[in-house]
Structure formats: C-alpha cells, structure tokens
Amino acid sequence: MxxxxxxxxxxxxxxxxxxxxxxxxxxxxxxxxxxxxxxxxxxxxxxxxxHSDEIFNDPTAPVGGNSEGDVTLVEFFDYNCPYCRKAAPQIQQAVSDDPGLKLVFKEWPILGPGSEFAARAALASQRQGKYEAFHHGMMAFAGAINERSTMTIAEQVGLDLEQLKRDLEDLAFVAAIERNRALANDLRITGTPTFVVGDEIIGGLVDQAPLQRSIADAREKPEG
The missing domain is CATH 1.10.12 (Lyase 2-enoyl-coa Hydratase; Chain  A, domain 2)
Known part of the structure; x- marks a missing residue:
C-alpha cells in the first residue's frame, strides 16, 4: 500500500x-x-x-393492417398526447404502403382520467368491430379527450352508445391497460408515442423514412 x-x-x-x-x-x-x-x-x-409474446402477440390487443403480416409494428400511445396525434397519419400511411405490416395498438393512458376513460372505451369498441374507426376518430380530434368527447366521437363513428356503456363496466379492459402499463415499465418506456419494431424501441415522434428503414430492418430478422 x-x-x-x-x-x-x-x-x-x-x-x-x-x-x-x-x-x-x-x-x-x-x-x-x-x-x-x-x-x-x-x-x-x-x-x-x-417479453416477445406480450409485445407482438397479445390476443387481447387491437390489431390493424395485416393481422398475418411478416413484420409487426407496436405503438404505445395516449389519446391526449399531441405527438401521438401527429404520428397517427404517418402510421396509417405506413400500413397503407406496406401490405405485410401488422400494427398492434397498446393503449397506455398516462395523461389523466380522460385518457384512461378513452382507452377503456376504445378497447370496449372492439366488441362492436369499430376499434380502428374509433381510434382514428380520437386521434383526429382537435380538443381534449375526456369522457364527453370520447362518447361524442363514439357516436360519430357509429358505435351503439348503450352497448358501449355496458361494455365499459367490464373490468377486463382495466386489466388490459394495467398489463400495458406493466409491459411499458419492463421495457423502460417513459413517454408516448413509443414504437417497437423488430429489436428496436423507438421513443417519440418518428419521421416516415426512419420508420420505414426500421420496418425494413425488422423484415430481415425473424421476430421472437
């Protein structure tokens, strides 16, 4: 020493x-x-x-695009997140441009009670086969998403409001959101929107070209 x-x-x-x-x-x-x-x-x-199955293959998660696609894009989002709203047209474009893309929606309400209600209502809308229409309606809404605006949008996209109210009482939708919260925590996701594609976690608003590159990279690798 x-x-x-x-x-x-x-x-x-x-x-x-x-x-x-x-x-x-x-x-x-x-x-x-x-x-x-x-x-x-x-x-x-x-x-x-x-967590591969929870991320890409959760049977309770709403799915868009090609449900049998060879690449899966997962989005964690909140309906009151302005960056999620900005990202929505890009995601729709990516799905439209790529017939082999599967889109998995992860309802992750982090911006208060209004977001929480909207997420539950969106999940409940699956029972009427109108999840995507409802989702896009809320993403396109210019104001705050709360209970009143959620029900207004639900009516506009053709949901049966009485059935929606009954379905909202099902605690399965609360459980689904809690699973998403736990998964986001395990993945160390801290904000919305966040995307998972292949072996990448992409936080924040992403431009179309980098997103397409990530999808192309994932296509070259098998998903877990």
Whole structure:
C-alpha cells in the first residue's frame, strides 16, 4: 500500500500526464461509452426476447393492417398526447404502403382520467368491430379527450352508445391497460408515442423514412 507522500506524488504525475495528453482521456471516455452502449443493447435485446409474446402477440390487443403480416409494428400511445396525434397519419400511411405490416395498438393512458376513460372505451369498441374507426376518430380530434368527447366521437363513428356503456363496466379492459402499463415499465418506456419494431424501441415522434428503414430492418430478422 502506498504511503501518503508517494500516493500524492502519483496523483500529481497522473494529472500532469493527462493534461499533456488529453487524447488518452478522450479515448478512455469513448471506450467507456462504447461499452455502455453495447451493454445496454444486449440488455434491451434480452428484455425484448423475454417479453416477445406480450409485445407482438397479445390476443387481447387491437390489431390493424395485416393481422398475418411478416413484420409487426407496436405503438404505445395516449389519446391526449399531441405527438401521438401527429404520428397517427404517418402510421396509417405506413400500413397503407406496406401490405405485410401488422400494427398492434397498446393503449397506455398516462395523461389523466380522460385518457384512461378513452382507452377503456376504445378497447370496449372492439366488441362492436369499430376499434380502428374509433381510434382514428380520437386521434383526429382537435380538443381534449375526456369522457364527453370520447362518447361524442363514439357516436360519430357509429358505435351503439348503450352497448358501449355496458361494455365499459367490464373490468377486463382495466386489466388490459394495467398489463400495458406493466409491459411499458419492463421495457423502460417513459413517454408516448413509443414504437417497437423488430429489436428496436423507438421513443417519440418518428419521421416516415426512419420508420420505414426500421420496418425494413425488422423484415430481415425473424421476430421472437
């Protein structure tokens, strides 16, 4: 073990060396960051593999596009999220342009009671076969999504409101949302919209071209 004077002298020499050769510190920092990124990528790959069925094949999750598609795009969203609304036309375009794309909707209401009610109503609308119409109606709505606006949109897209009210009492829809919350937490998702495609998790509003590249990359790899 070094005594105090020797240890102090070593600290001084090390400091002087680093000041004279700053590239050594930069290289060490870059190497550290590379190792961190590699570790995070490996961890993410493991997490996605562990939750693959929940992400891509949940039988209770609404599905759009080609239900038998060779690539699945998953979106976690909130109807009151402005970036989700901006992303909606891009997602619709991606589905329209790609006949092999399956779209999985993950209702993840994080912006208050209005979002929570809307998510439950959307899931309940599946029983009337109008989920996508209802979903697109709410994404296109300019104001706040709350109980009143949700029911207004439901009526506009042709839902039977009395049946919807009855179906809303089913706790299965609450359970589905809770599963989505738990999954988002396991995937370390922190905001909406967030997309999962292949072995990528993409947070935030994404442009059409990068999204298409991610879909193309996923097409080259088998899903878990």
């Amino acid at each position: 070094f005594d105090a004077p020797v240890s102090r002298q070593l600290q001084i020499q090390t400091r002087e060396y680093l000041l004279q050769n700053p590239e050594v510190f930069v290289e060490a920092l870059q190497k550290f960051e590379q190792n961190q990124q590699a570790a995070e990528a490996n961890e993410l790959e493991t997490i996605l593999a562990e």
